[in-house]
Amino acid sequence: MVSNSAGSVTSSAATLTVSSADGLPVISTQPTSISAAVGGDATFTVVATGNSLTYQWRKSGVAISGATGTSYTISPVAATDAGSFDVVVTNSAGSVTSSTVTLTVSSTTTADSALSASVYTAAMTFYNTLSTTQQSTIVKTWDLATARKWSNLPAAMVARNGVSWGALSTAQQTAATSMISTALSSTGVTLWQGLQAADDYLNANGGGSSYGNGNYYIAFVGSPSTTGFWMLQLTGHHLTYNIALNGTYKSPTPLFLGVEPKGSFTQSSVTYDPMLAQRTAFSNLGAALLSYSGAKLSGTYADILFGANGSGSIDGTCPRSYSTVTDHGLLYTSLSTTDQALVQTAIKAYVATQATEYNDDLLSAYLSSTALASTYVAYTGTGTVTANGNYFRIEGPRLWIEFSVQKGVIFSSDIHYHTIWRDKYGDYGGKCL
Known part of the structure; x- marks a missing residue:
């Protein structure tokens, strides 16, 4: 914003993209582990910076079909969804992998129902x-x-x-x-x-x-x-x-x-x-x-x-x-x-x-x-x-x-x-x- 006594004007917006020194993506916020009940929802999220990023979520190291966004949601959660997850963030310079997190699943029905x-x-x-x-x-x-x-x-x-x-x-x-x-x-x-x-x-x-x-x-x-x-x-x-x-x-x-x-x-x-x-x-x-x-x-x-x-x-x-x-x-x-x-x-x-x-x-x-x-x-x-x-x-x-x-x-x-x-x-x- 540039100002003087007559008023002010604002420039057009510019974007600052931050990447590592070698151009690789940088994960600024790692996904976190989640506990969810059977039948509920569970969402993992990652925040990364860098040029032209793509995402691939994985379970136990195996790519999850269609899970290619900044977040991955499981709904409804089934008992078989429990396990370890991570996400690979990629651009033209290469890829980085997030920390591994877990989904812990509990039954919605218990013996003391x-x-x-x-x-x-x-x-x-x-x-x-x-x-x-x-x-x-x-x-x-x-x-x-x-x-x-x-x-x-x-x-x-x-x-x-x-x-x-x-x-x-x-x-x-x-x-x-x-x-x-x-x-x-x-x-x-x-x-x-x-x-x-x-x-x-x-x-x-x-x-x-x-x-x-x-x-x-x-x-x-x-x-x-x-x-x-x-x-x-x-x-x-x-x-x-x-x-x-x-x-x-x-x-x-x-x-x-x-x-x-x-x-x-x-x-x-x-x-x-x-x-x-x-x-x-x-x-x-x-x-x-x-x-x-x-x-x-x-x-x-x-x-x-x-x-x-x-x-x-x-x-x-x-x-x-x-x-x-x-x-x-x-x-x-x-x-x-x-x-x-x-x-x-x-x-x-x-x-x-x-x-x-x-x-x-x-x-x-x-x-x-x-x-x-x-x-x-x-x-x-x-x-x-x-x-x-x-x-x-x-x-x-x-x-x-x-x-x-x-x-x-x-x-x-x-x-x-x-x-x-x-x-x-x-x-x-x-x-x-």
């Missing part, structure tokens, strides 16, 4: 009401083949694990309800009750004995424990919760929700609308996405991609092939602030079914700024939840939600819904990795 302890106590109370035969039926040895034994078809068509609701006495049903109320939020319990009532409605309106709340099942996949891994599986025609306890991830996924009839109905003098939150969230989101040309997928979708569509109409093998999906829609960050809020509302409509401990953990992972920066939204059809063939998707680094509008089955002149919530890392408590 309050929810795990509470569910175990409630599960054993329910278990002790069962007969010897029922006890041997409800507990299944843990393996993925057994865990994947759920479907969107009625239990009369595809068998389920465990003990049926219809086989329980009134006292046993009361103990089961107490256990389920401990494992889920009040929203999740209301949804479970509403979807069982929807099956009763189908039974009474032409569906017959293949439908009804008695065809919903409860299973313990793995022996209940306060420290060892097991799953509380609640499954039937249009609902499956796979609530993992003491897993690597706090997760109730895969979680399948569907409903017929699509909206409000009255059964046994009680009015229900089980999927009101999910239906409303995607209705509002779909209306907003019509304004974004990049959100519409090029193909059509007759059903959800990653539902229970494996061999035998049960869940497919693990992990699912998310990499085969190449049409992702529009980045969340391309939406207006108002429309971003609609995406978050749709996500919360599913996660809110879970107990507070799991809800908070999952929303922290799904709605972190890093995760949202890599989250996509998409639709096909007319953007409504009222036309057969319409489809919506929300896809993040961990999160996968699909919402499909289907032709009615019992009410063939109407529509009904199939939806899925998956966690790419946390399905079956992380056992699909």
Whole structure:
């Protein structure tokens, strides 16, 4: 700035580039070691000076594909991400390597999980009401083949694990309800009750004995424990919760929700609308996405991609092939602030079914700024939840939600819904990795 009594003027900006005497890059701020929880975020950063710099981050001396910036972010963090990292900074004069730092990963689920302890106590109370035969039926040895034994078809068509609701006495049903109320939020319990009532409605309106709340099942996949891994599986025609306890991830996924009839109905003098939150969230989101040309997928979708569509109409093998999906829609960050809020509302409509401990953990992972920066939204059809063939998707680094509008089955002149919530890392408590 040059000044005199008449005023001042400022020159154009000039750049001072500092390099070592031999022209090599200079690292002025080394990366630092990080501790992160499974499902969280971890970012390494380096600051260097010199001409025309390029960067390559490495793990255990091996270059990481695509990690070529001044920072490197892992999101979500998996247990296998733990290790040593460095970055090589290069220019025409040569390269320098940063100091080696470490990523330490801790599990988000610990043996002293309050929810795990509470569910175990409630599960054993329910278990002790069962007969010897029922006890041997409800507990299944843990393996993925057994865990994947759920479907969107009625239990009369595809068998389920465990003990049926219809086989329980009134006292046993009361103990089961107490256990389920401990494992889920009040929203999740209301949804479970509403979807069982929807099956009763189908039974009474032409569906017959293949439908009804008695065809919903409860299973313990793995022996209940306060420290060892097991799953509380609640499954039937249009609902499956796979609530993992003491897993690597706090997760109730895969979680399948569907409903017929699509909206409000009255059964046994009680009015229900089980999927009101999910239906409303995607209705509002779909209306907003019509304004974004990049959100519409090029193909059509007759059903959800990653539902229970494996061999035998049960869940497919693990992990699912998310990499085969190449049409992702529009980045969340391309939406207006108002429309971003609609995406978050749709996500919360599913996660809110879970107990507070799991809800908070999952929303922290799904709605972190890093995760949202890599989250996509998409639709096909007319953007409504009222036309057969319409489809919506929300896809993040961990999160996968699909919402499909289907032709009615019992009410063939109407529509009904199939939806899925998956966690790419946390399905079956992380056992699909």
